[in-house]
Amino acid sequence: MKASCIKAITRKDAVAAMRNKLIVLGLFAGVIFAVMYYVLPSTVEETFTVALYDGSSSQLFPPVSELEMEGIHIIFFTSGEEFEKAVEEGDYVAGIALPENFDSQLLSGKQPTITLYFKSDVPESVRTSIEYFIQLTIEYVALGEQPIDIETEMLGEDMAGKHIPLREQSLPFFLVFALMMEMWTISTLIVEESAFGTMRAVLVTPASPSDVIISKGIVGIGYSLIVVVSILILTQSVRGNLPVLFLGIFLGAIMAVSMGLFLGSLTKDILGSYIYVAVPMLILILPGMFIFVPDISLSIVKVIPTYYLANAFGQILNSGAGLVGVWKDFLIIAGFDTVFFVLGVYALRRRFS
Amino acid sequence: MMTTDGEKIIETENLTYSYGDTLAVDHISFSVEKGEILGFLGPNGAGKTTTVKMLTGQLVPQEGWGKVLGFDVAQEPKKIHEKIGVCFEEKNLYPRLTVKENLEFFVNLFGLEVDIDPLLKRVDLSKWVNDRVETLSKGLQQRVMFVRSMINDPDVLFLDEPTVGLDPISADAIRNIILTEKKKGKTVFLTTHNMMEADKLSDRVAFINEGKIVALDTPENLKLKLGKRTLKVKMRTEKGFEEETLPLRDPETPKRAKELLEKRNIATIHTQEATLEEVFMKLTGRKLEQ
Numbered sequence: 001m002k003a004s005c006i007k008a009i010t011r012k013d014a015v016a017a018m019r020n021k022l023i024v025l026g027l028f029a030g031v032i033f034a035v036m037y038y039v040l041p042s043t044v045e046e047t048f049t050v051a052l053y054d055g056s057s058s059q060l061f062p063p064v065s066e067l068e069m070e071g072i073h074i075i076f077f078t079s080g081e082e083f084e085k086a087v088e089e090g091d092y093v094a095g096i097a098l099p100e101n102f103d104s105q106l107l108s109g110k111q112p113t114i115t116l117y118f119k120s121d122v123p124e125s126v127r128t129s130i131e132y133f134i135q136l137t138i139e140y141v142a143l144g145e146q147p148i149d150i151e152t153e154m155l156g157e158d159m160a161g162k163h164i165p166l167r168e169q170s171l172p173f174f175l176v177f178a179l180m181m182e183m184w185t186i187s188t189l190i191v192e193e194s195a196f197g198t199m200r201a202v203l204v205t206p207a208s209p210s211d212v213i214i215s216k217g218i219v220g221i222g223y224s225l226i227v228v229v230s231i232l233i234l235t236q237s238v239r240g241n242l243p244v245l246f247l248g249i250f251l252g253a254i255m256a257v258s259m260g261l262f263l264g265s266l267t268k269d270i271l272g273s274y275i276y277v278a279v280p281m282l283i284l285i286l287p288g289m290f291i292f293v294p295d296i297s298l299s300i301v302k303v304i305p306t307y308y309l310a311n312a313f314g315q316i317l318n319s320g321a322g323l324v325g326v327w328k329d330f331l332i333i334a335g336f337d338t339v340f341f342v343l344g345v346y347a348l349r350r351r352f353s
Numbered sequence: 354m355m356t357t358d359g360e361k362i363i364e365t366e367n368l369t370y371s372y373g374d375t376l377a378v379d380h381i382s383f384s385v386e387k388g389e390i391l392g393f394l395g396p397n398g399a400g401k402t403t404t405v406k407m408l409t410g411q412l413v414p415q416e417g418w419g420k421v422l423g424f425d426v427a428q429e430p431k432k433i434h435e436k437i438g439v440c441f442e443e444k445n446l447y448p449r450l451t452v453k454e455n456l457e458f459f460v461n462l463f464g465l466e467v468d469i470d471p472l473l474k475r476v477d478l479s480k481w482v483n484d485r486v487e488t489l490s491k492g493l494q495q496r497v498m499f500v501r502s503m504i505n506d507p508d509v510l511f512l513d514e515p516t517v518g519l520d521p522i523s524a525d526a527i528r529n530i531i532l533t534e535k536k537k538g539k540t541v542f543l544t545t546h547n548m549m550e551a552d553k554l555s556d557r558v559a560f561i562n563e564g565k566i567v568a569l570d571t572p573e574n575l576k577l578k579l580g581k582r583t584l585k586v587k588m589r590t591e592k593g594f595e596e597e598t599l600p601l602r603d604p605e606t607p608k609r610a611k612e613l614l615e616k617r618n619i620a621t622i623h624t625q626e627a628t629l630e631e632v633f634m635k636l637t638g639r640k641l642e643q
Contacts, residue, residue: 002464004462005462005464007461008458008461011458011461012450012458015450015454016447016449019450019485196445196446196448197441197443197444198446198447200411200441201439201445201459201501202462203434204434204437205434205459205462205463205505206431206434206435206464207462208431
């Protein structure tokens with residue numbers, strides 16, 4: 001390896017890439033992603049529809065018309081069967097079930113037990129609001145403070161605190177997408193060297209295949225950083241643990257570069273290379289896309305390397321996670337990086353020799 | 354014509370390379386001395402490019418060995434690359450870079466600080482120095498490639514069809530540069546289809562056919578040994594012109610020539626040298642430009 005050769009090839013690739021209209025367009029992906037980010041809703045749903053079951057036809061519990069307040073819409077059920085079905089199917093963020101002897105317990109000064117059912121992704125703040133709403137209602141009925149027992153049942157995995165506006169949820173997707181786009185930049189730079197026959201000319205100079213591979217990697221990582229940082233700046237999302245965030249970006253960039261090296265070795269045809277890149281790119285951005293279709297089981301996407309990247313970005317940016325929170329993701333990404341890099345370098349060296 | 358001092362700059366012994374079952378280069382042995390221009394001639398698929406690829410370290414010989422400047426082509430290709438210049442047949446420049454950027458890139462690869470302007474002037478390229486290569490004609494691109502091969506002031510030049518696609522004036526300029534480099538003691542391995550060019554530039558010529566060197570000598574010796582000198586007579590007839598070629602070594606030729614002269618209708622008469630093309634055909638039964 002020669003530093004002067006690496007420097008020369010890197011500089012040449014950077015200039016050549018800047019004159020490739022498609023690659024330059026790729027640099028503007030950051031702007032496009034930022035626009036998409038601002039189009040997405042920035043707040044969570046604020047009106048909740050709640051199911052209320054009163055099996056004892058309570059005379060004391062106020063009618064629905066008196067109970068409804070800003071942010072809470074109540075649907076009254078008289079059939080326990082229908083109530084359970086509706087709550088289980090997730091049509092309502094919460095279900096409120098009054099006990100059968102609600103009136104008598106309340107009149108005798110006993111502590112009635114009201115059961116609340118919540119969908120798993122209901123934010124903690126909403127749960128607290130609904131519990132507070134019940135408490136207020138009972139105080140209203142009892143004309144004063146009345147101890148009640150509230151039982152809470154979660155329907156599915158507890159997602160408290162994880163309710164994040166779609167805009168913020170989409171950020172990991174945009175970052176992964178931007179990083180994986182660099183696969184295409186790298187593969188284009190390599191395929192062009194073959195298509196234009198310039199690789200032969202370079203390899204009869206002091207430059208070695210390793211110099212070429214390292215230079216392409218540097219250009220790829222540089223371009224990844226430009227696009228990703230522009231997304232973070234334009235979306236005003238430079239937050240969280242920045243060293244950990246940039247470590248994640250770096251690991252993602254290495255993954256894209258390694259894949260680009262491998263894919264670039266598969267063909268000498270520039271147009272053909274676009275197809276070779278398109279398929280893996282679509283697969284690799286899939287984990288980020290799953291935030292838009294949350295009902296699909298995440299276990300399917302866990303086999304895709306970028307799942308761990310998207311997950312780590314989400315944790316860092318939206319939950320304030322540090323290295324402790326994402327080290328497992330980083331370790332898995334680093335493992336994939338190693339495999340892809342070895343594969344890419346091996347394929348490319350075979351191609352060049 | 355040869356200005357050698359006996360130092361072998363290129364040497365091969367039983368150099369062999371196959372692509373699968375196809376034997377591209379079949380145990381060839383030859384040497385080129387310092388300051389010599391070796392013309393390497395053969396039809397397409399004869400093994401010329403494979404030989405050049407082995408000598409320039411792009412392919413590792415499967416049998417035999419080759420040395421350039423004393424370095425083994427298989428073991429020390431990077432030491433060879435420091436001191437050679439290669440001009441490829443196919444156009445392999447960076448199309449989106451300018452002429453200057455293309456050449457400076459290669460200057461940087463060699464870690465040199467070279468003023469490219471004098472080189473550009475030698476091939477009349479100064480006018481296009483800031484033009485992108487993709488906007489240049491094939492002939493201009495060929496000139497850029499030739500300049501690129503000389504950017505590191507190489508001891509050995511491997512030139513594959515260096516004048517293809519050039520106008521006669523540019524081609525002559527490049528041929529003159531090749532001869533100037535030879536005078537400076539540079540060794541040139543010249544691959545070409547152009548027989549006139551090979552004849553004019555080469556100290557010796559190697560004919561390669563089906564992977565084997567079938568003849569290796571000076572152009573004069575090859576023509577004398579294997580060619581046929583002729584007397585070409587062009588006569589006026591009622592229908593136009595008629596041509597007759599008489600072999601000079603044939604004992605019947607003087608008699609026939611006298612007969613033709615007596616008819617007094619001769620338009621032109623001249624002797625004709627054998628060409629390398631004819632020599633190659635005699636040796637292999639094939640045309641060079643097949």
